[in-house]
Each structure stands twice: as structure tokens, then as C-alpha cells.
Amino acid sequence: MQISALPGAGAEITGVDVRQMTGPEFDRIRAAYAEHGVIFFRDQSLSEDDHIAFARRFGPININRFFQAHERYPEIALVLKEKEQKTNIGGGWHTDHSYDAEPAMGSVLVARQLPDEGGDTWFASMYTAYETLDAATKKEIAGLRAVHSAKHIFGSGNDNFYKANRDTDGRIGNTAAADVLDDVVHPVVITHPLSGTKALYVNPAFTVRIAGYSDEASNALLMRLYAHAMNPAHAHRFKWKPGSVAFWDNRSTWHWAMNDYHGERRLMHRITIEGCALN
Ligand SMILES: [Fe+2]
Numbered sequence: 001m002q003i004s005a006l007p008g009a010g011a012e013i014t015g016v017d018v019r020q021m022t023g024p025e026f027d028r029i030r031a032a033y034a035e036h037g038v039i040f041f042r043d044q045s046l047s048e049d050d051h052i053a054f055a056r057r058f059g060p061i062n063i064n065r066f067f068q069a070h071e072r073y074p075e076i077a078l079v080l081k082e083k084e085q086k087t088n089i090g091g092g093w094h095t096d097h098s099y100d101a102e103p104a105m106g107s108v109l110v111a112r113q114l115p116d117e118g119g120d121t122w123f124a125s126m127y128t129a130y131e132t133l134d135a136a137t138k139k140e141i142a143g144l145r146a147v148h149s150a151k152h153i154f155g156s157g158n159d160n161f162y163k164a165n166r167d168t169d170g171r172i173g174n175t176a177a178a179d180v181l182d183d184v185v186h187p188v189v190i191t192h193p194l195s196g197t198k199a200l201y202v203n204p205a206f207t208v209r210i211a212g213y214s215d216e217a218s219n220a221l222l223m224r225l226y227a228h229a230m231n232p233a234h235a236h237r238f239k240w241k242p243g244s245v246a247f248w249d250n251r252s253t254w255h256w257a258m259n260d261y262h263g264e265r266r267l268m269h270r271i272t273i274e275g276c277a278l279n
Contacts, residue, residue: 001025003032003039008236009125009253010038018245019050026057033058033106034194037252038123040238041245046110048073048269055108055271062097062104062272066154066178068171070269079109079257079268080171087165088266089172090257093124093230094205095250096272099150101184105275106249109268111240115261121238122256123248126199129229130189133200141225144188145211146202153205154178185211188225190278192252199252200229201278229254251278 001016011032016025018041033039046054052075055061061075067089070076081088097104109121130138153161156175162168163175188210190201204226210218238246248255 001028003028005036006040006236008232008234009036009123009128010040010236010238011036012040012042014042016041018044018054019046021054021057030058030194033247033249034192037125037127038236038246038248038255041247042241043243044110044245045243046245048076051076051108051110051269051271055273059105059273059275062274064270064272065174066150066172067270068173075271077270077272078171079270081259081261081266083263083265085167086262087162087168088257088259089168090255091259092205093122093203093226093254093256095126095203095254097250097275098148098186098201098203098206099181099184102277103186103250103275105251105273106247107270107272108245108247109270111242111244112269113265113267114240114242115264115266118258118261118264119240119266120258121240121246122235122258123238123246124229124235124254124256126201126229126252126254127192127195127197128234129225129231130198130200132231132234133228137224137228138189141188141221145185146188146207146222147183147185147209147211148206149183149208150178150181150206151183152208183208186278190251192249193276193278194249195252197252200225201251202226203254250275
């Protein structure tokens with residue numbers, strides 16, 4: 001088994017069938033996941049049961065509240081865009097579940113049906129985003145906390161993101177659950193629970209403000225941090241192929257699903273693993 005760091009973010013792992021990881025292989029894969037934030041496998045042939053078994057080795061499965069589930073496997077969320085649909089899921093820089101008090105650790109995404117061209121996913125390293133901030137900004141954000149919310153994305157209001165994009169009906173549901181979710185607060189800089197490395201933990205989708213800041217000061221700081229974190233030099237563009245599997249960490253990466261394949265169907269199976277409170 002070989003682990004190769006990719007330019008920008010993540011690592012590719014070759015020479016392993018993840019259905020049959022030995023104990024030592026599992027330990028190396030988990031260490032690579034903690035270190036690189038996202039790991040990619042090629043040429044795997046995972047059934048739904050294999051996908052679930054792989055994810056379970058890393059932790060308990062989180063059943064998604066908002067995504068359409070696989071009809072026979074509630075553990076598997078469908079990330080789907082049909083031929084005639086225009087809106088995709090995850091089409092902007094974000095990290096999943098930052099709106100939860102204990103954000104999910106990460107997700108294992110398996111490609112099931114791909115467009116001929118397009119549908120790549122970008123991943124950006126929030127370890128690198130933090131590490132490459134200037135010293136004054138690091139000092140400024142040390143100890144700050146930010147408020148995160150799901151309401152404006154998954155909520156039932158007509159101006160909420162997925163509601164406003166009506167062709168997501170059926171793919172995104174349970175909007176009432178988002179309406180009643182309490183907003184949560186996390187540190188702007190976290191110490192990653194697996195690696196002990198510092199990571200920038202704000203994101204353009206779910207972070208709504210810096211706690212204790214005026215709207216103006218909060219927006220100014222967040223825009224500055226986002227502009228820095230979006231640097232393509234901190235990111236890797238992953239090209240999906242049949243048999244590709246991506247396993248990302250929500251605490252140390254952002255991702256962005258490109259929406260450049262209108263007229264073609266794209267179906268991914270996603271399993272999400274429970275996480276923990278962040279400090
Ligand atoms: Fe996502």
C-alpha cells in the first residue's frame with residue numbers, strides 16, 4: 001500500500017482493496033486521513049454493504065437529516081442530480097455539519113453514476129489555510145468563536161438556499177428540523193481531535209458570524225479569512241472515475257462539488273461518520 005500526498009490538499013492511497021484492510025493498513029489509512037484531511041482511493045468495487053462496513057471501522061454512522069436516503073440502506077445518503085435538474089448539492093465551498101454541536105467527523109463518498117465530463121470535487125486544506133495566515137491574523141483570531149447555523153441553507157423559509165432552488169424537492173427534505181436547530185458556537189481555530197494540528201474552522205455556507213463582533217466587523221473578518229482559505233494553492237481538484245472513493249474530514253477540509261454537467265445524471269453514495277465537540 002502506498003500513500004502519496006497530492007498537490008494542494010489530500011493524499012491518494014493505492015495498492016489496497018478497502019474491503020480487506022488488515023489491522024496495520026487500517027492504522028496507516030487512519031493516520032493518513034488525520035494528516036492530510038482527505039484521502040482518495042481508485043478502482044474499488046464496494047457494494048452498499050462494503051461501503052457501510054468500511055465507514056463503520058472509523059466510527060458510528062450519522063444518519064443525515066436532510067438528504068434523501070437510499071431506499072434500502074438508511075445509512076447511505078444520496079447525493080444526486082438528475083439530467084433535468086439544475087441545482088446540485090454542495091455547489092459552493094463548505095464543510096458539512098458545522099451547524100451541529102458535535103460536527104460529524106467526515107464522509108465516505110462513493111461514485112455510482114458519473115457524467116462523461118465534469119462533476120469534479122474540490123477539496124481545500126484548512127490546516128494549510130491556518131498555517132499560511134500572517135502572524136497578525138493568527139493573533140487576531142486566537143480565542144475567537146464563530147456562530148454556525150443550518151437554517152438559511154436547509155430551512156423551510158422560501159428564501160432559504162435549497163427552498164429557493166425548487167428543483168431540489170425530494171433530494172433535500174425535513175426542512176422543519178433545520179428551522180428548530182439551535183445555532184452553535186465553535187472556535188475559529190480548532191485543534192484537530194485526531195492530529196493535534198491547528199485548523200481554520202469557519203466556512204462560507206454555515207458560519208453566520210463571529211461571536212461578539214458587529215455585523216460589519218464580522219463580515220470583514222470572515223471575508224478576509226475566506227479569501228485566504230479559497231486559494232487554489234491550498235486545494236486539490238479531484239476527478240471522479242468509476243470505482244473512486246473519497247473520504248474527507250470535515251474539521252480540516254472544505255469541499256465544493258462542481259456543477260458543470262447539466263443534462264447528465266450524477267449519483268453518489270455518502271456515508272457520514274459521527275464526530276465530537278471541537279476545541
Ligand atoms: Fe458537503
